[in-house]
Amino acid sequence: MTELYFISDxxxxxxxxxxEKKKQRRLLSFLEHIEGRAHTLYILGDLFDFxxxxxxxxxxxxxxxxxxxxxxxxSGTPVFLIPGNHDFAAGSYLKNEVGISCVEESYRFTAGxxxxxxxxxxxxxxxxxxxxxxxxxxxxxxxxxLFRTFIPADLGMQLAKWISRSSRxxxxxxxxxxxxxxxxxxxxxxxxxxxHVLLGHLHLPVEREVNGxxxxxxxxxxxxxxxxxxxxxxxxxxxWSRDNETPPD
Numbered sequence: 269m270t271e272l273y274f275i276s277d278x279x280x281x282x283x284x285x286x287x288e289k290k291k292q293r294r295l296l297s298f299l300e301h302i303e304g305r306a307h308t309l310y311i312l313g314d315l316f317d318f319x320x321x322x323x324x325x326x327x328x329x330x331x332x333x334x335x336x337x338x339x340x341x342x343s344g345t346p347v348f349l350i351p352g353n354h355d356f357a358a359g360s361y362l363k364n365e366v367g368i369s370c371v372e373e374s375y376r377f378t379a380g381x382x383x384x385x386x387x388x389x390x391x392x393x394x395x396x397x398x399x400x401x402x403x404x405x406x407x408x409x410x411x412x413x414l415f416r417t418f419i420p421a422d423l424g425m426q427l428a429k430w431i432s433r434s435s436r437x438x439x440x441x442x443x444x445x446x447x448x449x450x451x452x453x454x455x456x457x458x459x460x461x462x463x464h465v466l467l468g469h470l471h472l473p474v475e476r477e478v479n480g481x482x483x484x485x486x487x488x489x490x491x492x493x494x495x496x497x498x499x500x501x502x503x504x505x506x507x508w509s510r511d512n513e514t515p516p517d
Contacts, residue, residue, distance in 0.1 A: 272379060273302050274496040276312035276388065276468025277352070277488035280330045292333060294493060298508045299336045306345045310375070312468040312486055313352025313388030326361050334366055341367040350375055352388040352469065380500045382463040389469035389485070392446075392453050443472045447485065451476055454483035464503050466496060475505040 278295060281288050302309065316330065341347055348369045349362065362368045374387040447470055454465035458481045466484045473487030473494040482503050487494030493508045 270307040271302075271305055271500070272308050272310065272498040273306050274310045274312060274386070274466050274484070274486050274498075275489065275494075276486040277314045277471055277490070278311075279314055279317040279488070279490055280333060281317045282329050284329065291489060292330075294508060295333060295489060296336050298495070299333075299340055303340050303343050303345065306340075309340065309345060309347045310386055310466075311347065311349045312386055312466060313350050313390070314468065315349060315352075321361050337368065338366050348375060350386060350388050353390040376462075379498065382498075382503075383461060385457045385462045385465045387467055389450060389467035392450055392467070392469075443470050446470055447472060447474055450474075450485065451483050464498075473505055473507075 275298075278291070280292070299309075337347055346369060347367070348371060350371055350373070363370055374385065376386070377384050450467055450470065451474075454467075454476075455478065457465045458478060462481070464482050464484070466486060468486050468488075470485050471488040471490065471492070472485055473492050474483070474485040476483045484496045484503065484505055486496055487505075494505060495508060496503060496505050
């Protein structure tokens, strides 16, 4: 069995700063590296800092990454996206034109006799009750229709940039405390029979094991450039360390 790869929280931004260009180069080198190696790539949410498909318009900023994902899929590696709290309205373009399999909320599968549970993780923490209510509103079909119909794409992208920037500046969370809640959630899934639970959202790479069962938080591609890999037997957390060269395994 070839390898499974898992990443989360890339947050491709709607601006091409030097830091953003460097991040994209590093991600592209990673995607090039796993072509021919990966059986499947799972993206556990927030691939984009903001993604929304209008009826006839898609954002233009991330073509190199989208093109590389399309090449990966054409090479025979399926790509799954579990939308995060920044991936709004992953619609027909990602599914039909790029070929990404977009799933809702969580994804479950078995590989190498191991049962996997995947989710982005937004809304899991008890203190995130307000977000859970907001999520139902923002992700509703009515909200999507109103945004597509009454917000021009250029204005929508400007609003998205402002919202993303504001959320980073004003929303402070206790990642250590939330991680304990995420680990408690993983233990509940272990009790249900899952062997491996992988989440994102915290931007904090974590690997914890209980009786041979593993909880991994995939971290992010803003500062950690972390990913998980399953080789058919062992699941582990790793870091992608170079921009243009292939780092050793």
